Amino acid sequence: xxxxxxxxxxxxxxxxxxxxxxxxxxxxxxxxxxxxxxxxxxxxxxxxxxxxxxxxxxxxxxxxxxxxxxxxxxxxxxxxxxxxxxxxxxxxxxxxxxxxxxxxxxxxxxxxxxxxxxxxxxxxxxxxxxxxxxxxxxxxxxxxxxxxxxxxxxxxxxxxxxxxxxxxxxxxxxxxxxxxxxxxxxxxxxxxxxxxxxxxxxxxxxxxxxxxxxxxxxxxxxxxxxxxxxxxxxxxxxxxxxxxxxx
Amino acid sequence: xxxxxxxxxxxxxxxxxxxxxxxxxxxxxxxxxxxxxxxxxxxxxxxxxxxxxxxxxxxxxxxxxxxxxxxxxxxxxxxxxxxxxxxxxxxxxxxxxxx
Numbered sequence: 001x002x003x004x005x006x007x008x009x010x011x012x013x014x015x016x017x018x019x020x021x022x023x024x025x026x027x028x029x030x031x032x033x034x035x036x037x038x039x040x041x042x043x044x045x046x047x048x049x050x051x052x053x054x055x056x057x058x059x060x061x062x063x064x065x066x067x068x069x070x071x072x073x074x075x076x077x078x079x080x081x082x083x084x085x086x087x088x089x090x091x092x093x094x095x096x097x098x099x100x101x102x103x104x105x106x107x108x109x110x111x112x113x114x115x116x117x118x119x120x121x122x123x124x125x126x127x128x129x130x131x132x133x134x135x136x137x138x139x140x141x142x143x144x145x146x147x148x149x150x151x152x153x154x155x156x157x158x159x160x161x162x163x164x165x166x167x168x169x170x171x172x173x174x175x176x177x178x179x180x181x182x183x184x185x186x187x188x189x190x191x192x193x194x195x196x197x198x199x200x201x202x203x204x205x206x207x208x209x210x211x212x213x214x215x216x217x218x219x220x221x222x223x224x225x226x227x228x229x230x231x232x233x234x235x236x237x238x239x240x241x242x243x244x245x246x247x
Numbered sequence: 248x249x250x251x252x253x254x255x256x257x258x259x260x261x262x263x264x265x266x267x268x269x270x271x272x273x274x275x276x277x278x279x280x281x282x283x284x285x286x287x288x289x290x291x292x293x294x295x296x297x298x299x300x301x302x303x304x305x306x307x308x309x310x311x312x313x314x315x316x317x318x319x320x321x322x323x324x325x326x327x328x329x330x331x332x333x334x335x336x337x338x339x340x341x342x343x344x345x346x
Contacts, residue, residue, distance in 0.1 A: 037328045054248050055257070062261035067292065071299050072260060079252035086259040091295045093267040098288045100271025101280070107272065119268045183338030186314050189300045190334030193322035199293050212294040216301035232298025237287050240294070244286035 017149045024153020027129050032157055035066070035125070036165050041187045042069055043169020049076040056170040061163045065123060067195065068092040069166075074188060075229065084230075091233050099127045106134045106146035114148060118155075126155035207243055212236030310345035314338035 039060075046056050051073075063069060068089040075084060099122060107115050122130075130151040138145035200206060216232025223231075280288065303315055318334035325333070 059257045065264045080256040082256045089260045089263045095292045096267035097271040104272050183335045186334040186338035189303045190318050190331045192296045192300045208290040209293045209297045213297045216298035217305045220302045229298045233295045236294030240287045240290035244283040
């Protein structure tokens with residue numbers, strides 16, 4: 001291969017990366033609109049719990065996992081109970097283990113120096129979009145099945161929008177004053193119930209959730225403090241373990 | 248501006264979350280989970296989410312219970328944004344009506 005041929009080949013590879021990146025950006029747009037209201041609500045609630053305009057983007061930028069941030073903010077106190085918050089974060093984000101395992105066969109050929117930063121951006125949305133694309137390409141015989149530039153194109157807008165709009169929410173929250181009295185407290189259950197609807201796989205699969213709800217509600221009524229979350233979650237997991245035989 | 252305890256809590260969250268992100272790839276890429284372990288992993292996010300909002304289901308304020316029922320109904324049919332709007336509006340309205 002001559003020098004000019006190498007230059008042409010490199011140019012084509014760059015063009016392809018650009019095209020893949022743009023394809024990812026296009027795939028992210030519709031889902032992006034859905035996360036902006038979440039981000040604003042989270043930012044406003046975080047501000048109400050006393051987190052500042054630097055602390056909110058610090059949390060959403062370093063942690064970047066919405067479900068765990070909603071749960072943590074709900075339980076936030078001054079000073080925060082670090083072990084409780086880390087434990088809840090682990091429980092809410094334990095699904096990432098499954099998501100990473102599902103992605104593993106597609107990304108194990110990639111160098112680790114690319115995989116580890118790319119996995120930092122793995123959220124429900126970027127994972128779903130990236131995995132679906134890899135499965136489609138694998139079925140069509142396209143190599144490699146997993147397109148890293150496509151995945152980054154789909155994941156980066158989420159990251160930037162999440163950090164930017166949670167900060168906007170934190171800035172706008174105090175302007176509204178005590179959000180409780182307008183009924184904004186219902187935004188949390190509303191967000192969580194829609195998330196649960198998205199995870200719904202029929203009544204049988206949801207029975208551990210009912211065990212969690214009952215155990216958590218009972219603990220909340222009987223035991224002071226935030227123990228109800230841990231008791232509820234663990235009761236549900238034990239139920240899931242024993243119910244696995246039937247389903 | 249940044250409270251040290253808040254900073255530590257955020258670092259703890261970020262560390263735990265990153266471990267969950269790489270954990271599946273690092274540990275499970277050449278292994279399969281047992282059926283029971285898979286069932287537990289699949290149920291976990293829902294169990295946690297519903298435990299966090301469980302106090303709303305046993306609220307002593309009838310206005311909030313009414314709003315929760317409306318929000319639950321909305322969540323089964325609508326997407327995120329309309330559900331949040333309906334939830335907040337119904338809570339504000341029922342508190343104003345019932346007290």
